[in-house]
Amino acid sequence: MDPDRHANPPRGEGADEDRSADTPGGALQPASFLAALEEHRAQFGATHSLAVLVIRLDRFAHACDTIGPNRVHALRAQVKSRVASVAAMPVAMHWLGPADLGLACLLPDADAEADGAHHVRDLSQLIASALTRPYHVDGFEVFLSCSIGGAVDQPDTGVERHLQLAFDAMLQVNKRGGDGIHTAIQPATPRLATLLAALPGAIGRGEMSLQLQPRALLSSGVITAYTVRLRWQHPVLGRVAPQDFMPAVETLGLINEIGGWTLQQLLQLICETASIGPMQFTLLATSSQLQADDTICMLRRAIDACGLPPGQICVEVPVGIVPDSHVATEKAQRLRDGGIGIALADFTDDATSRRALTLTRPDMVMLDARHLGSAHLHPDLSARLQAACVWAKAQGTTVCAKGLETQAQLDIIRGWGCDSMQGYLLAQPFPATWLAQTHMAVAERARRLLAP
Structure with missing residues (x-):
């Protein structure tokens, strides 16, 4: 994760x-x-x-x-x-x-x-x-x-x-x-062989860390959640993007080790920052994690052991990896039974997204609004995202627009009726260890940016 x-x-x-x-x-x-x-x-x-x-x-x-x-x-x-x-x-x-x-x-x-x-x-x-x-x-x-x-x-x-x-x-x-x-126009991606050689032991060498990016309600400007992202800083390769190293993690069979470490770090963070109030933390699930029963069991055991309230941990699942079968419904139900929230990412107005929502009945869908308003944007994309927002809300699902970087983008998604937002406009990702000291500043920024 x-x-x-x-x-x-x-x-x-x-x-x-x-x-x-x-x-x-x-x-x-x-x-x-x-x-x-x-x-x-x-x-x-x-x-x-x-x-x-x-x-x-x-x-x-x-x-x-x-x-x-x-x-x-x-x-x-x-x-x-x-x-x-x-x-x-x-x-x-x-x-x-x-x-x-x-x-x-x-x-x-x-x-x-x-x-x-x-x-x-x-x-x-x-x-x-x-x-x-x-x-x-x-x-x-x-x-x-x-x-x-x-x-x-x-x-x-x-x-x-x-x-x-x-x-x-x-x-x-x-x-x-x-x-x-x-x-930094087209950053070079390290060769897979290099990553395969460098990944084993990365946790033990202290090269892995977690970063957080806040999510805020558009109606009130209140910070309600943080999305958790895994980061790898290698002494020679520098900062390696998750989309570059996660395939190597799966190839090496390290997904359970790194997923377990991520969850352990998150649980410790939740305990240490309980004073900031109830916050949801969203973890990104990969395809292999979604398919493996071990992941669901690990999450449920952790929630039970720490006594976390339902929904405090959420799993972000890209639409593209949701199985088009009853298996998706069964796994989604097991997550909900264990008190784990579900967010469907990369949601848009297409048959795949609608099918995934019908199968999983998520708590939230997430629209990728990074390129909204860009001169290079395909003319149909804005209309498709708006249609996806309207349809999801009609199904009783809340909608988050992520990747917002400009005030113009914020104005657009407000008009669609989105419930929450996330992106550089609100705050950049920051080290998870800074949460206790950073939350109040981020919360104030959200109030000024979003409150009516």
């Missing part, structure tokens, strides 16, 4: 430079940077595409030791000056951490996303060439290399997503030794 956005920070070139540059531990400090991107979108919309880059100065700490703390500001100023000299009209340029510079700048007109990726790579190469020339600071000669990650800003996707993509792309370069470029 698998904070709140800023509020009008200071503007102007380098307005947050000194504060964020001295942030301990290199933590990402994106508020002013994201504010500038939002401001650009509000002013120009989709008229001008942006490159979003995160640049890490690989040997910055060593350089600071060499020149002393009093000259660090002068070195940073030279770095920004060189970046600005090759970037086309920077929209934003802010220090995100001690050695991490965020940059957003205009791209030439591009007819396709691939063209945008090409321009991002070209720009990154120009910046890398500029930054690797020697620096002269009060008689000291300093040499730096850089790791650059880039993404193309798309107006139908949240700005936080693009910054995170660029940051992750930069980390991939940095963890391979730095001095390189990676564009």
Whole structure:
């Protein structure tokens, strides 16, 4: 089984430079940077595409030791000056951490996303060439290399997503030794053989973790649930997406081991965060887990042992893996008898989805609204999602729209009559261990975003 956005920070070139540059531990400090991107979108919309880059100065700490703390500001100023000299009209340029510079700048007109990726790579190469020339600071000669990650800003996707993509792309370069470029347009998928070799022992090495993404009621803005996702951070491969490593998990027969570990971690989390109030936690089920009786038995034993109320744990089942037979009805009934909720994911207005709903009678269906309102959206998709929402509600099933990233998408699904929402517009996924400290901030964000 698998904070709140800023509020009008200071503007102007380098307005947050000194504060964020001295942030301990290199933590990402994106508020002013994201504010500038939002401001650009509000002013120009989709008229001008942006490159979003995160640049890490690989040997910055060593350089600071060499020149002393009093000259660090002068070195940073030279770095920004060189970046600005090759970037086309920077929209934003802010220090995100001690050695991490965020940059957003205009791209030439591009007819396709691939063209945008090409321009991002070209720009990154120009910046890398500029930054690797020697620096002269009060008689000291300093040499730096850089790791650059880039993404193309798309107006139908949240700005936080693009910054995170660029940051992750930069980390991939940095963890391979730095001095390189990676564009997060079509991230490379590790070869299956590599994953098969790396997966055994991943739990024991502490590489697996859980992340949570909140779900909120549209009527009140109250957070009622968190979706649980498994994450794998490998020291060499970096962050591996679940859709890439889960097939390898099933191939190796590790699905019960990882499913059991996930459930154990979740139960511990529920006990430790009981003070935040009753929350539902939704786990994603794979095809093999849905077919295996062991999974249902494991869930029911855990609920009984911990005395959890009915529905506190929910299983998210993609429509495409629901068996088209009485077996689906039997397994759904066993889940309900054990106090386990059922959510049908990837629900749409087609025969497969309707059949799955009839067989399982879920508590909730989930519509994938990630591309809603996109210029690349198939013209029929919006109508099909709306029809799916109307039909599901007519059957007495609540409807959640997930993947929301813009206010426009939220307005659309409100008009359909959806009951709840989930997505980057509300909050990014965050480590499950942060729940006790993060829940109140997320709840306040939900109230301001959604409450009437």
